[in-house]
């Protein structure tokens with residue numbers, strides 16, 4: 001398998017640290033609001049990464065954090081005159097609900113920052129003791145100049161970061177690139193006791209602690225959105241490097257941006273959608289299909305037309321599965337070489353840096369096989385079983401029973417078309433009594449037939 005590693009900026013052969021095991025960490029939400037559709041792309045993509053490794057037989061440990069202490073949470077709590085804990089709890093619950101609604105499987109571990117506070121303080125202490133961090137007036141900063149490898153992930157060197165480049169540059173820092181590990185609390189803010197006084201941790205440290213706690217000093221894949229490469233992931237990696245001399249992860253995977261109708265999503269442009277908004281309009285699998293139809297590293301444009309295409313494509317799969325009554329096919333070993341080849345093609349696509357667009361093409365082909373009248377019934381059934389198997393790897397077909405039941409109206413459409421074709425035959429043979437009876441009987445069921453010189457059309461009353 002080849003993965004694009006942000007660190008090396010090229011595709012690399014994936015070799016796990018321990019054979020047959022995958023240790024995966026992807027940054028979760030900061031719970032101060034409902035998560036937006038761009039975040040949903042990341043959460044859905046790493047859900048697929050996890051599912052695919054499991055399908056390959058890996059024992060996967062997937063850790064995703066919940067950042068439940070952060071400036072944004074505190075700001076919101078103050079604005080709404082609530083306790084920060086209430087805000088964090090409310091949006092953490094909303095996050096879990098929305099992930100479940102999107103069909104995202106629960107990670108193996110989902111720690112919250114406030115649950116690992118003693119470990120966070122211990123880690124900062126070690127950084128201070130090893131001279132990779134320093135305290136100024138109850139704040140603790142990471143000393144970027146102390147680490148030769150600083151910048152190894154993002155390629156940004158500390159010399160490039162000029163003082164005053166950022167808003168309200170902190171005069172306490174030795175270097176503008178130095179980042180906060182521990183922050184002295186202002187009055188009214190939540191506090192934890194530490195060797196540096198009462199305060200709270202910085203975001204970059206939280207993720208290091210939560211990933212290493214469950215995955216060890218170095219793990220296989222660290223993921224997140226492309227906007228997290230710098231400074232978040234660079235700063236996570238720097239802390240691990242300083243502590244252990246080793247990188248935090250071997251492969252860094254980042255998904256691309258999401259635009260809305262060609263524009264950057266932003267609250268000021270009023271084109272900001274939460275996953276919750278979108279789920280009111282579209283089915284979760286349609287959203288999943290939409291994202292997977294594009295390579296994860298490419299930017300994606302969220303427009304209604306593409307979503308509708310995804311909707312149609314998915315409907316197509318369900319109709320195909322419906323047509324062979326897939327739930328009632330007895331389990332058996334698939335042997336048809338053409339069908340087995342589509343599984344190989346699917347794997348080849350996924351092994352090529354998760355080319356899900358190509359993997360979906362394999363699903364289309366199977367769906368086409370099912371609908372192809374020249375195929376034998378056995379071959380149609382086997383194609384359906386393979387479509388089901390591979391679709392599940394991508395996280396589709398999670399509520400198959402319900403979905404197939406809901407696909408039924410399309411079967412009734414097909415039946416009407418069928419009856420109409422018999423009636424056309426009758427008309428062609430001038431069997432007027434038969435054709436009139438069919439028309440009247442259908443009309444009694446609420447189906448109106450209109451005859452015109454080109455043929456007959458129908459509509460529901």
Ligand SMILES: [Zn+2]
Nearest residue numbers: 027028207232
């Ligand atoms: Zn993180």
